[in-house]
Amino acid sequence: MVAPSREELLDLSENAISFALKKGADEAEAIAYRGSTTSIGIERGQIAKTSRTVDLGLGIRTIIGKAVGFAYTNILGSRTAIEDAILKSLSSARASKPDKEWQGLPAKRSFASVENVYDKRIVELESEDLVKIASVMLDAAIATDSRANPVEGGVNASCSSVAVANSNGVVGFELGTIVECGLVTVGNDAGDVTPVCFEFNSERSFDIDPEWVGKEAARLAVSALKAKNVETKTCKVIFTQTALQELLYFTLINAVRADFVQRDQSVFKGKIGEKLASETITINDDGLLDGGLRTSRFDAEGVPQQRTPIMEKGILRGFIYDNYTAKKEGKESTGNAARMWYLSTPTVEATNFHILGGNRSPEKLVDEVDDGLIVYLLQGAHSSNPASGDFSVVATPAWKIEKGEVVYAAKNVMLVGNVFQMLKNVMALANNERKLSQLVAPWMLVENVKVIGK
Numbered sequence: 501m502v503a504p505s506r507e508e509l510l511d512l513s514e515n516a517i518s519f520a521l522k523k524g525a526d527e528a529e530a531i532a533y534r535g536s537t538t539s540i541g542i543e544r545g546q547i548a549k550t551s552r553t554v555d556l557g558l559g560i561r562t563i564i565g566k567a568v569g570f571a572y573t574n575i576l577g578s579r580t581a582i583e584d585a586i587l588k589s590l591s592s593a594r595a596s597k598p599d600k601e602w603q604g605l606p607a608k609r610s611f612a613s614v615e616n617v618y619d620k621r622i623v624e625l626e627s628e629d630l631v632k633i634a635s636v637m638l639d640a641a642i643a644t645d646s647r648a649n650p651v652e653g654g655v656n657a658s659c660s661s662v663a664v665a666n667s668n669g670v671v672g673f674e675l676g677t678i679v680e681c682g683l684v685t686v687g688n689d690a691g692d693v694t695p696v697c698f699e700f701n702s703e704r705s706f707d708i709d710p711e712w713v714g715k716e717a718a719r720l721a722v723s724a725l726k727a728k729n730v731e732t733k734t735c736k737v738i739f740t741q742t743a744l745q746e747l748l749y750f751t752l753i754n755a756v757r758a759d760f761v762q763r764d765q766s767v768f769k770g771k772i773g774e775k776l777a778s779e780t781i782t783i784n785d786d787g788l789l790d791g792g793l794r795t796s797r798f799d800a801e802g803v804p805q806q807r808t809p810i811m812e813k814g815i816l817r818g819f820i821y822d823n824y825t826a827k828k829e830g831k832e833s834t835g836n837a838a839r840m841w842y843l844s845t846p847t848v849e850a851t852n853f854h855i856l857g858g859n860r861s862p863e864k865l866v867d868e869v870d871d872g873l874i875v876y877l878l879q880g881a882h883s884s885n886p887a888s889g890d891f892s893v894v895a896t897p898a899w900k901i902e903k904g905e906v907v908y909a910a911k912n913v914m915l916v917g918n919v920f921q922m923l924k925n926v927m928a929l930a931n932n933e934r935k936l937s938q939l940v941a942p943w944m945l946v947e948n949v950k951v952i953g954k
Contacts (some may be wrong), residue, residue, distance in 0.1 A: 506673050509534060509663035512558055512576060517665050520562050520586050527605050528667045531800065532556075532576075533661035533841040540630040542683070545642075545650040547634050552629045558582060559842035562589040566602040569593030569759040570845050603827040604805045608669040614805075616791035621706040623659045624678040633710045637683055640714030647725065649706070650720035651696065653683035655710070659852035662841070672804035678793065679703055681710045687721035693696040694724035695896040698742070698877065702935060704791050708817040712800045719795040720876065724897045727909035730953035736872035736927070737915065737949040738865055740902070745892060751937065754886040756785075756810050756818075757836075757848045758825035765887045767920055768816055774798075777814040777923035780858065784809055785820050786940075787835050787851035793935050794851040798835065801846050805835035810853075814923075821851070822848045850938045857942035858929035865930045865945050871953060873913065874899050874906060889919040895951075914952040922946050 502666040513530040519526035534556040541549040557574035569592030575581035634655045641650050661675045682700035686693060697720035699710040739747070739845040755766040768776065787805025789795050799805055801823050821829075822837035825848055838849035866874065875895040884891040899906045931945040 505534075506661065506675070509661060510665070510673055512582070512836055513663045513665035513669065514556060514818075516560050516582065516586055517667055520560060520590065521667060523587065523590055525562040525564060525590060529561040529605050529801070531842050532658065532663045532841070534819070535658060537656055537658040538625065538627055539646070540634045540655045541629070542634060542638065542650065542653040544548040544652075545638065547631060551632070552627070555841070557842040558585065559839075559844070560586050560589045561845060562586070562593050563602065564590070564593040566598035566600060567593045567596040568599060568602065568845075572842050574842075577773050583631050587886055592727075598776045601824070601828050603889060605666045605668050606670055606801050606833060608825045609804050611797040611804045612788055612806070614788055614795050614944075616634060616796055617676045617704045617795050619677050619705040621677050622657050624625060625657045625679070625686045625706075628799055630657060633708070637681055637710035637714040640711045640719040641683060641685060642837060644715050644718035647687055647689045648685050648721040649688055650717070651684045651686050655679075655681045655682070656752060660679045664798065664800070664802035666802060668816065670746050672798045672802045674798065676796065677704060678710055679706055681708055681713055683713055683717040685717040685721035689726045690727050692725055694721055695895055696725070697721045697724055698934075702793060704793065704795070709921065714865040720897065723899065723906075724909040729912055730873070730900055730910045732949065732952050734948050734950050736869045736945060736947050737926070737951070738869065738872070739944045739946065740874065740876050741934045741936050741939065741941050741943070743875045743878050743895070744941050744944060745890045745936045746878045747884065747893070747919060748939065750886055751886045751889045752923070753850050753853055755889070755920075756820055756892050757850075758829075758884070759848045760820040762825060762828060767887070767889060768819070772816050772818060774816055775814050776816050776920065777811055778926040779813045780929055781811050781814050781923055782856045783838065784854045784856070785812040785834070785852070786854045788853040789854060789940065792852035792940065799833070799837040800839040801833070801837040803833045803837060805851055808834045808836075820848060820850060822846050837901055852935070852940050853938050855929070855939070855944070856939040857931045858928050860928055862932050862943055863929045865928060865943055866901060866906060866915070868928065868945065869901040870903055872901045873910060874901055875915070878915070884919070888916075892916045897928035910953070912954045916950045916952060920931070922949065925949070
């Protein structure tokens, strides 16, 4: 992979701002992006394909009065194409209805430093290196147990750079890397076939462990064999990180987004300072987390990212804002503007949504369950009600716990409840924090979860 050019992207952004202002914009913002990804795909247990994608483009937001326009181009080698995109953005602004809530683009602020978000070793990886990583992962899975069948997966290495500038003097450039590997497995023993199981490892530095991923993906698949039905009851449930990420993204994370709060779509509106969860729950949205998958010096508007307290020992402390939602309340953005690189305008999103871990080992957490489940994946979490927090999801794969031991795989299991009530019923957190997309969290033990079985 070729590292993107800092000077090129900065020049593109700043020149776009100058051209927009010359053509009539009162304010202007530009975001220039270049990224490359090399991928190795696994299909049916075999390394099946290698691909490399390169994406680059420029997005331009212009403001005339209080009317906002936006356009983009991915033809950066043509000055005409760039100027056409800027003119389209201006035309869009002139055709748009003024937004009475618009109070200007962000002002220039200094950026904090971040650690472990770029690793030259990832940039230097070639396809052959990624094939070796995929082979290690596959070989580890196959050697663990012949009943575990790798189905699909892959290895990706990416390098991206982004430059943001606006007419208020904001100028920022960020270079980042990520490498990840993942493997989906299915257990099969004399016709007894399990649901899909999955393990992964994602890092900003070249510190992944493909052998562990392969072994763990195989172990999960084999342990999911000979599944049994469970009875319908209310019991304790351990949610792993993958289950939590699926459940919380559509509920809790949305509930602390300022745009949801301002649209009266959050049950947390007007409740800052109130105790809304178990004392075991402390959450920060940490855009500066060392090595975080969403860590950066600035957000998609060039606002400094920061560590924002969300909950402290169950007490709600704050919400996350982009520039627009913050100014509606006379506040400063928390650095939570996000977008699809250059392809869209900003929206409010979490950075590294960090649920702080506890002091118990995962084994100790299991030991504390006399009768319950441990759940690795959920299906249907996207249909959870973001306003109320109500959910009804399929738990698969999941395992039955009796007297502190995992005794067998469970099948035909549904979990029904309310996320915000669930947070009040958190008994303990393990010490095994992991990074998964926006979520950084440990295993979570929750009591009084309604389990529906057959």
